Amino acid sequence: MKLTAPIAAVGRAAIDQVGDLGNFAVFTAQTFAWIFTDLTRWRLLRPVLYEVGVLSMPVIIFTGAFVGMVLAVQSYFQFDALGRASWSGAVINLSVVKELGPVLAGVMIAGRVGGALAASLGTMKVTEQIDAMRSLGADPIRHLVVPRFVACFVLIPFLTIYCDFVGILGGYFVTWGYGVDTYEYWQHSASVIENWDVFTGVLKSCFFGAAIALISCYKGFQSRMGAEGVGRAATEAFVVSFMAILLLDFFIVLLLQGIYDALWGRVAIFV
Amino acid sequence: MRSGGAWPSLCSRRAENGKTAMTSEAGKPNSKDEAAAGAPPEFLIRLEHVSKRFGRHTVFKDLSLGFRRGETTVVLGASGVGKSVLLKLILGLLEPTRGRIFVDGSEITHLSERQLVPVRKRFGMVFQGAALFDFMTVYENVAFGLKEHTDLPEGDVRRIVKQKLALVDMDGTQNLLPEQLSGGMRKRVGLARAIAMEPEVILYDEPTTGLDPVTADTINDLILRCQRELRTTGIMVTHDMASAFKVGDRLVLLYEGEAIADGRPDEIRRHPDVRVQRFITGNASLTAAPKT
Ligand SMILES: Nc1ncnc2c1ncn2[C@@H]1O[C@H](COP(=O)(O)OP(=O)(O)O)[C@@H](O)[C@H]1O
Ligand SMILES: [Mg+2]
Numbered sequence: 237m238k239l240t241a242p243i244a245a246v247g248r249a250a251i252d253q254v255g256d257l258g259n260f261a262v263f264t265a266q267t268f269a270w271i272f273t274d275l276t277r278w279r280l281l282r283p284v285l286y287e288v289g290v291l292s293m294p295v296i297i298f299t300g301a302f303v304g305m306v307l308a309v310q311s312y313f314q315f316d317a318l319g320r321a322s323w324s325g326a327v328i329n330l331s332v333v334k335e336l337g338p339v340l341a342g343v344m345i346a347g348r349v350g351g352a353l354a355a356s357l358g359t360m361k362v363t364e365q366i367d368a369m370r371s372l373g374a375d376p377i378r379h380l381v382v383p384r385f386v387a388c389f390v391l392i393p394f395l396t397i398y399c400d401f402v403g404i405l406g407g408y409f410v411t412w413g414y415g416v417d418t419y420e421y422w423q424h425s426a427s428v429i430e431n432w433d434v435f436t437g438v439l440k441s442c443f444f445g446a447a448i449a450l451i452s453c454y455k456g457f458q459s460r461m462g463a464e465g466v467g468r469a470a471t472e473a474f475v476v477s478f479m480a481i482l483l484l485d486f487f488i489v490l491l492l493q494g495i496y497d498a499l500w501g502r503v504a505i506f507v
Numbered sequence: 508m509r510s511g512g513a514w515p516s517l518c519s520r521r522a523e524n525g526k527t528a529m530t531s532e533a534g535k536p537n538s539k540d541e542a543a544a545g546a547p548p549e550f551l552i553r554l555e556h557v558s559k560r561f562g563r564h565t566v567f568k569d570l571s572l573g574f575r576r577g578e579t580t581v582v583l584g585a586s587g588v589g590k591s592v593l594l595k596l597i598l599g600l601l602e603p604t605r606g607r608i609f610v611d612g613s614e615i616t617h618l619s620e621r622q623l624v625p626v627r628k629r630f631g632m633v634f635q636g637a638a639l640f641d642f643m644t645v646y647e648n649v650a651f652g653l654k655e656h657t658d659l660p661e662g663d664v665r666r667i668v669k670q671k672l673a674l675v676d677m678d679g680t681q682n683l684l685p686e687q688l689s690g691g692m693r694k695r696v697g698l699a700r701a702i703a704m705e706p707e708v709i710l711y712d713e714p715t716t717g718l719d720p721v722t723a724d725t726i727n728d729l730i731l732r733c734q735r736e737l738r739t740t741g742i743m744v745t746h747d748m749a750s751a752f753k754v755g756d757r758l759v760l761l762y763e764g765e766a767i768a769d770g771r772p773d774e775i776r777r778h779p780d781v782r783v784q785r786f787i788t789g790n791a792s793l794t795a796a797p798k799t
Binding site: 283359360363364365367368369370371372373374375 | 624
């Protein structure tokens with residue numbers, strides 16, 4: 237009895253995790269079913285678009301600007317030591333557009349929007365508003381999850397582009413401050429960065445947005461009773477969204493890099 | 508029975524059914540679908556050997572209970588005994604661990620969320636904390652069911668909402684948000700939302716808990732008014748004895764997951780079980796039921 241207890245505990249935890257993943261899959265399927273059967277009504281969507289889009293702008297601008305500036309400081313000295321200060325533009329801008337812009341925008345949105353979504357849906361859960369909606373014969377996924385999903389999915393590419401843009405500007409101003417030649421800086425950046433790089437960065441962000449919305453709404457719906465339960469749901473929404481972003485990022489890059497390699501072969505950036 | 512013949516019939520089906528209720532004996536187990544048998548079943552809602560567990564915590568072990576048409580049944584019980592769970596089982600918001608639940612003779616126990624919609628449309632539920640949608644105005648809250656299930660033009664919806672709000676003395680608050688209302692006002696709006704679709708059955712989850720005695724009594728009056736004017740079947744769960752004796756045609760006392768008393772208010776008052784007497788007198792140190 238005593239000896240098997242830990243094994244039983246591990247088994248139970250594993251079953252719980254798998255069961256939770258199964259519930260999450262059903263939740264996701266139901267959300268997609270509603271998106272395709274009845275496109276969200278504007279009345280429900282508008283406040284969520286405002287919440288996700290407009291209210292996220294300050295953190296996105298702040299994040300983008302500082303990431304670009306820090307990258308510029310770090311790379312300027314490296315390239316200046318090689319006597320090629322203007323090459324830093326390629327590294328800064330490529331990093332921002334391919335990786336740091338999308339991932340950091342995603343992380344900021346996971347923190348700001350994901351936590352808020354989980355908290356507001358969690359509050360609705362513990363104050364029985366979700367039960368009330370079901371008791372009125374309405375589907376809470378359709379009324380509550382679908383608009384939030386659509387808002388995140390549609391807006392995150394724009395927020396990412398904004399983050400990229402501000403990051404590029406930030407990097408430029410810092411290197412300009414160090415006296416790097418403007419023409420060469422942009423010239424070198426433009427010759428290295430392809431449409432593909434920008435496109436894949438933005439494409440990734442759509443997956444991040446979908447993951448943030450689904451995970452956060454799911455965590456809100458699963459919230460335990462009480463204020464403590466709601467707080468936990470918000471924290472978990474952020475942590476799990478964050479991990480999902482990193483995981484998705486790795487696998488999407490793996491896939492896209494494979495596709496690029498098959499289509500165009502390998503290109504060296506610095507020759 | 509309150510909904511007797513004195514009132515003009517608003518809905519012939521319900522008035523008819525009201526007469527057949529309360530005649531036969533209680534609690535006979537009958538597991539086949541009764542709708543096929545022709546005669547309306549004695550109980551509009553019936554729980555049969557229902558058990559409900561959350562993890563290791565057992566709320567109901569083996570509960571069998573029926574609710575008659577046209578009658579207002581008050582289910583009494585201490586906090587945490589499972590009163591809210593009982594109402595949620597009836598609406599299919601929770602699934603029983605074991606046992607079966609019938610509404611109007613057909614089993615609802617394993618219906619999907621979609622299949623439950625027509626069943627739920629026959630019910631209105633007033634939640635414990637009102638559970639108004641916090642991002643919607645009072646008007647949108649009360650209109651929610653109408654917008655979801657009917658194609659009524661906006662003008663008609665507006666008129667119905669106004670009428671229901673007037674019934675609970677809340678006309679004029681249409682454009683307020685729930686956060687701008689007091690607890691008692693929220694409960695009244697919750698009641699208006701529950702009756703907006705004119706349901707056959709209204710479930711009340713502690714409608715007077717947390718209100719001062721006067722506000723609580725106005726809620727009791729509103730419930731009586733709704734029963735009369737809409738001729739509904741009512742199930743109310745509460746631990747407020749004043750409210751129970753005022754609105755109940757029949758009282759049921761839940762104790763540790765079982766119905767230990769079931770009868771008319773006067774029968775419950777004279778109930779020999781000391782646990783029942785403790786509950787209705789609010790005297791924890793009572794050791795024997797008073798002799799009458
Ligand atoms: N969704 C749930 N998950 C886990 N436990 C629950 C849930 N709902 C109710 N319970 C438990 O069931 C018991 C009865 O709850 P409830 O019906 O709300 O009591 P009350 O009679 O006060 O309304 C409580 O112990 C509560 O903790
Ligand atoms: Mg309760």
